[in-house]
Amino acid sequence: MYDLLIKGGRVLDPALGLNADLDVAITDGLVASVAADIPETEALRSIRVPGKTVVPGLIDFHVHVYEAVNPRGLNPDSAGVRAGVTTVVDAGSAGPFNFGGFPKYVLPYCKTEVVCFMHVGRHGLVSLPEIRGPEDIDADEAIKIAAQYKGQIHGLKVRMVNPALENMGMDLARIAKDIGRQTGLPLMVHIGDPHAKVGQKSVLTELLDILDEGDILTHLFTSHHGGVLDANGKLYPQVKAAVERGVLFDTGHGRFNFSFDVGQRLLDQGMAPDCASTDLTIPGREVVHSMVETLTRFMALGFTLEQTIEMATIKPARAMNADDRLGTLKPGHQGDVTVLDIQQGKWKVIDSDGQSQTVEQAMIPFVTVKRGEVITPDWGPRPWGWLPDPVD
Ligand SMILES: [Zn+2]
Known part of the structure; x- marks a missing residue:
């Protein structure tokens, strides 16, 4: 007997190459089966989702959810x-001197x-600014805290912005x-x-x-x-070299950093991101x-639905080394849908x-598992709902 059956939807799982009318069964918090016409009698609970698209649980690779400690942090469930x-993925809301509150008061x-x-x-x-100069980084403490919270800290974060960049240059990245x-x-x-000085040299390459x-x-x-484009809108050659080396590229929409023009120029030059993410910060600002x-x-x-879902499921799962349990509906993986x-x-x-830009498809979250x-999504992090403004 399955615990839960998600029945009648269109299953789209880029990792498995699936795009078909299938049911998803979950038992003990894990995907148990993805198959056509699983009988409802075989599940303790079943939810019917005809006309809906069933994808592996979405992964947002860049958010800020250290609620109440970081003044821009959301509640993680929001x-x-x-x-x-x-x-x-919480992208660096906490540093070594206040990380301990995350596992104690948030997670x-x-x-x-x-x-x-x-x-x-x-x-x-x-x-902010979180780093003005070398005195704002304590490498020994960072290493100590990373060891103390091994398994709970999955990566490090640094921002190549002023005034740290102006004061430290590439040492900022080297120390990190x-x-x-x-x-x-x-x-x-x-x-x-956005606060770079006129004439300041980019350190991107x-x-x-x-x-x-x-x-x-x-x-x-x-x-x-x-950014990754030179003054003529051409991709720096070092970007492709970095891709070939296995460096990963996230988008992190945020308040300032998602340009359709830059995106289009990158796509035209054969460069696509690995992860689609929000860089979500607190509601109340009109740009979350x-x-x-x-x-x-x-x-x-112009990304297809499959490509878009891939950047929010298996690709970020791989980027966080969790594709053995997240990012796909393969049986045995976590029951996240x-x-x-x-x-x-x-x-x-x-x-x-x-x-x-004008878009002719838009997404609304219908059910989260x-x-x-089973969790029903509510009004979302913005008070006016999920859909963009209609074009008359
Ligand atoms: Zn961020």
Whole structure:
């Protein structure tokens, strides 16, 4: 007898190459079967989702959920299960001097799985700028805390922005990378600085040279200083070299760093991101974007639904070394499922530079299942719902 049956939907699982009318059965928090016409009599509970799209639980690779400690941090479930997302990566909200509060006060109280990347700056993103100079990084403490919370800290984070960049230059990335080497953790690096000084030299190419396989560059689509395109809109050759080395590329929409123009230029030059993510911060600012809204924007750029879901399931699962249990509905994997309502229509989506595109498909989260538990998404992290503005 299965615990749960998700019946009658269209299963789309890029990792398995599946796009077919199938049912998904879950037992003991794990996927037990994906097959056609599993009888409802074989499950204790069944939910019928005809017309809906059933995908592996969505993974948002870049959010900020150190609620109440980081003033921009959301409740993890608001970014997560209540928005159709089963796993999120907290991208450096906490640093070594305040990481301990995460497992003590946040992680036990949410249903969403939170994978923590620790900032190399002393106090994470509690106050900005988080790093002004070398005095704001304590490498010994970072290494100690990474060891103390081994298994709970999955990576490190640093932001290549002023004033740290101006004061430290590439030492900022080198110190962070050195902590990464000593702890065995991958490094996530933020690029894109809206506050760069006129004439300030970009360190992007030097930065890429120090990143190794498994390190992550976030804000790939930024139009701000330090991005991956040169002054003529051409991709720096070091980017392709980094891709070949196994460096991963996240998008992290956020308030400033998702440009349709940059995205289109990258796609035209054969460069696509590994992960589609939100860089979600607290509601109340008009520019926060839920995961489904972010994914809808990728479809506006011409990504197919399959490609979009791949960047929110198996690819981020691989990037966090968790593809043995997340990112696919393969039996034996964690029973994390997102049921999406893919609507057809005509909407206007806007990037963080204020440029718009028209999109004819949009996503609404319909049901979230986390380790077999059914959770109904609510109104999302924004108060006005999931869909973009309609085009008249
Ligand atoms: Zn961020």
